[in-house]
Amino acid sequence: MRKLMLVLSIVLLPLSQVFADDNQYLTQELIWKIERIGAPVIAPQGGHIVAPVTRYNMDTDQAETRLWLFNADGSVQRPLTADGQRASNAVFNSDGTQLAFISQRGSDSAGQIYVLPMDGPGEANRITDVPTGVSGLKWVGERFYFISNIWPGLEWDEQKERLQQQRDTHVSAHKWTRLPYSSFDRYLDEERQAHVFSVAQDGGDITRITERFERELPRSSQGTGSYDISPNGEWIAFMSDSAPVGSENAINDIFLARIDGSNARNITEANDGSDSNPMFSPDGRTLAFTQQRIVGFYADTANIVLHNLSNHQQDVITEAWDRSASGLVWTPDSRGFYGSIDDAGTVRVYHVNAANGNVRAVTAETNVGGLSIANDGTLVATNESFLYPARLVRINPENGDMQRLDTINDALLADVELGTYESVTYTGHDGQEIQMWVHYPPGFDSSKEYPLFLLIHGGPHSAITDGFHYRWNAQTFASWGYVTAWHNFHGSSGFGQDFVDAINPDWITAPYADTIAAAQWFKDKDYIDNERLFAGGASYGGYLSTILLGREHPFNALLIHAPVYNMYSQMSADFAVHAERFGHYWDNDIYQQISPHYFAENFNTPALLSHGLTDLRVPVGQSFELFRTLQARGVESELIYFPDENHWILKPNNSVYWYNQVQQWVERWTPPGPR
Structure with a gap:
């Protein structure tokens, strides 16, 4: 215990002193030294792979993203773009000899x-001004396609002037007439x-496409x-909001048009x-x-639809x-897809047969995302887990075996x-099985008693999956001397439509019961x-943590970040919770039943x-309201404002400051380490 307490006492010191002990832990400072690999893109012929790698400078608070070059056999790993110059959205031409x-x-x-030759030395050449x-760059045939946020109807010199x-x-005002x-x-x-x-x-005049269709x-x-x-460059398909002018909520549809045409047809008009x-x-x-x-449910199951162009x-x-289809890439033979699918606490690669919709799991453990496939079927992606950040891998599509192609961050x-x-399950609301990730601290000794740090994920319609988290890293929290856990309560994605929709519009009953049941599961452990x-x-x-403030619970203290505290004032957000699907607060009394401020x-x-x-x-304002409430009630509370x-x-x-403040707070109310 003495050694553990020594480590915990030095994590707030300058980085140069953090590793004075023989043991090194995944501290909040170390997290920001990790270089972060993004989604790769593989050349059509399958040789070259390019992926963005981002690193952070603590002295300047700035991020730098460079493109790195790898080979599918793991023989190459080097920066491709210059130091100090951000680069993103890499795409190859059809024969892989150039990279944009x-x-x-x-x-x-x-x-x-910018375009860079891949078949020999050369400097990047700028194509556009x-x-x-x-943004949103694509390279099809001999043309580039991209997105730009413009004032419609203005020429480029007029855009520049605007x-x-x-x-x-010197006017800073914004003015809106619609949502x-x-x-x-x-x-x-x-x-x-x-x-x-x-x-x-090769550059030249820019052709306007969607602006001609009067669809943004x-x-x-x-x-x-x-x-x-x-x-063949003949067709464009794009998303556009088809809701009537003045409508409160967007209705995103798919529009299909010929590139050189003047009309775009809504091919999903029948779907609301x-x-x-x-x-x-x-x-x-x-x-x-x-x-x-x-309508109005962003976590509704996403199905794959095929539209026959003939x-x-x-x-x-x-x-x-x-399950919801996501992260899809077509197979080269046009007979199916590979996708990165949120599946019961893990993002796995699945193959989907385009003829009959049959699905087959390709990978099993740990998260896989950012899929890219070559014409010969070479499949590359990123792979991560709770214990390591994203790595570049080549995946065997038959058995899911992964070959790592990088060594970034190894040293x-x-x-x-x-x-x-480990992943465990326990009985939650209404007798249903709840999946939960449990993290044990370094040197964990099951014969001793540890404190619990139970984390409550956001969303609510998301899930904690087996990947590396930078903002709320369970291994970092665990290294302070805590058993740390994430439970995928009712409403979490990846467990089926009924499970994800079980908390609408009642945000409290099932997730609260699942949270109390998770605490009880731990209380039963020696x-x-x-x-x-x-x-x-x-x-x-943060919302559910605020609900805990007003209900029975076993916790000594709470951490609450960016909470929805007042469902009425949440109307000022970029979207209104429940409004589109269940009506506004003047239509439905559910807001009074589930708004935390009513339990103050x-x-x-x-x-x-x-x-x-x-x-x-x-x-x-949500946190300001909550903080004033806590202070007015004489409840021990602190507010960190960024x-x-x-x-x-x-x-x-x-981020480091936030982690340090959290550590001080949790240690104050829940002392760390085994006893």
């Missing part, structure tokens, strides 16, 4: 398309629209998944739910997309599968002592000290609150 990417260099005022910048006017003005007006951490400019454009691979891409966010181009992720098959005969049917018939092929993490973890129990969460997890008379548990000013998903953070604490130094 988006970067902002030199005098660029926004990100532009789009004043409003480019941007300069914005920079020069949406914001998205997570940014306000939307109602006068600008996101559209698809194209340009020849979804206002809140856009990317490569918002549109696709057929292999969300349609997204259009993807043309390699043979150009079929358009695939995903479809949800419940006769325009549509078939839903995964209706019998109780950094070589001497880090980690705990262990290795848990029942007098040292702590819990906390963020976003919906029972608040008596010490709580640490944290929130970012630029959070528009859960506006910061004026430069959004829904998440993303800056390195702010």
